[in-house]
Amino acid sequence: MAEKIAVIGAGSWGTTLADLLAKKGHEVTLWAYEPELVLEMREIRENTLFLPGIKLNERLSFTNDLEEAYRGCSMVLCVVPSQLVRRVMTNSLPFLPKEAIIVSASKGIEVDTLATVSEIYQDILPPEQYQTLAALSGPSFAREVALEMPTAVASAASSEAVALRVQEAFTTSYFRVYRNSDVVGVELGGAIKNVIAIAAGISDGLGFGSNTRAALITRGLAEMTRLGLAMGAKASTFAGLAGMGDLVLTCTGDLSRNRSVGIQIGQGRTLSEILGEMRMVAEGVKTTESAYNLAQKLGVEMPIIEQMYKMLYQNKPAREAVLELMTRNLKAEGA
Numbered sequence: 001m002a003e004k005i006a007v008i009g010a011g012s013w014g015t016t017l018a019d020l021l022a023k024k025g026h027e028v029t030l031w032a033y034e035p036e037l038v039l040e041m042r043e044i045r046e047n048t049l050f051l052p053g054i055k056l057n058e059r060l061s062f063t064n065d066l067e068e069a070y071r072g073c074s075m076v077l078c079v080v081p082s083q084l085v086r087r088v089m090t091n092s093l094p095f096l097p098k099e100a101i102i103v104s105a106s107k108g109i110e111v112d113t114l115a116t117v118s119e120i121y122q123d124i125l126p127p128e129q130y131q132t133l134a135a136l137s138g139p140s141f142a143r144e145v146a147l148e149m150p151t152a153v154a155s156a157a158s159s160e161a162v163a164l165r166v167q168e169a170f171t172t173s174y175f176r177v178y179r180n181s182d183v184v185g186v187e188l189g190g191a192i193k194n195v196i197a198i199a200a201g202i203s204d205g206l207g208f209g210s211n212t213r214a215a216l217i218t219r220g221l222a223e224m225t226r227l228g229l230a231m232g233a234k235a236s237t238f239a240g241l242a243g244m245g246d247l248v249l250t251c252t253g254d255l256s257r258n259r260s261v262g263i264q265i266g267q268g269r270t271l272s273e274i275l276g277e278m279r280m281v282a283e284g285v286k287t288t289e290s291a292y293n294l295a296q297k298l299g300v301e302m303p304i305i306e307q308m309y310k311m312l313y314q315n316k317p318a319r320e321a322v323l324e325l326m327t328r329n330l331k332a333e334g335a
């Protein structure tokens with residue numbers, strides 16, 4: 001069934017997914033925060049700021065006006081950085097059709113409230129509309145999807161009917177969507193992997209090798225699973241696309257912005273220097289702070305997250321953090 005879809009956020013992922021949905025035959029309007037980006041995309045059908053070199057589908061419409069984006073839509077895909085979801089969706093409320101289902105593709109945890117993205121929606125949306133929320137996450141670099149390279153992701157919703165509708169709306173011959181009912185697990189996988197990807201980048205930047213990266217991926221997975229179980233997620237979700245899948249991609253892939261921030265930190269640059277040069281978002285930087293505070297609040301042991309917090313927010317030298325991780329009390333695996 002063809003949907004009328006409002007895509008909110010014209011960063012690299014929003015633009016890529018809007019293009020995919022338009023190519024599939026849906027009627028899609030892409031909302032961009034930057035008015036100049038709307039003019040550019042209308043004129044040359046390219047987003048040179050966030051997705052350069054990709055020609056956008058002729059059927060795609062662009063706007064800077066939220067009211068216009070939402071007019072008559074049956075589905076909303078919100079893809080703004082997680083720290084902006086509350087603001088953008090609160091501004092959206094007067095225009096949001098009550099029957100539209102909402103798909104969230106942002107990956108992070110809100111710093112001020114420690115809310116997952118779905119908890120932000122729970123705060124904002126009327127209860128009936130919140131029941132239709134789906135989270136889309138998994139190993140998916142925007143550029144590779146835009147180039148139609150085979151990709152598999154997970155879409156989680158508490159309602160099976162919503163999960164099926166999202167699966168049907170997004171699946172193409174190169175983009176395969178798996179259903180999942182574990183919303184919190186799928187969201188936490190996508191949020192925490194960004195912090196571990198910065199850690200993996202730091203390890204690379206320090207000149208460490210494959211052993212260190214594999215250790216970070218595996219122990220990072222143990223940490224995200226522990227947090228997830230404390231928050232009611234299923235362990236199996238973390239072995240899936242939104243957990244292990246995205247963790248491996250982001251800790252090893254050269255396209256990862258989070259990993260690239262880590263590499264530069266490992267090479268000795270400061271976080272403020274690195275972020276000052278970036279227009280795109282590296283969600284893991286803020287999620288380091290929120291994940292650390294969430295772990296403290298819930299009493300969950302997350303030693304990599306803790307050392308990441310000390311490096312990013314308390315200027316702890318990276319080599320000291322590594323030494324501390326390596327010389328903790330000895331433990332049994334799985335404990």
Ligand SMILES: NC(=O)C1=CN([C@@H]2O[C@H](COP(=O)(O)OP(=O)(O)OC[C@H]3O[C@@H](n4cnc5c(N)ncnc54)[C@H](O)[C@@H]3O)[C@@H](O)[C@H]2O)C=CC1
Nearest residue numbers: 010011012013014033050079080081106107141142280281
């Ligand atoms: N790029 C990717 O490969 C993937 C990204 N994601 C997630 O998608 C979300 C969005 O990331 P990207 O599309 O990569 O963004 P991006 O890093 O390419 O672009 C930044 C985005 O932030 C928006 N923005 C900046 N200031 C704003 C404001 N005041 N109000 C509203 N919007 C503002 C920009 O318009 C732009 O859409 C993030 O949570 C990210 O983790 C998820 C999967 C893949």
Ligand SMILES: O=C(CO)COP(=O)(O)O
Nearest residue numbers: 138139140141256257258
């Ligand atoms: O979430 C992503 C891929 O699944 C994108 O990762 P980065 O934000 O690190 O580029």
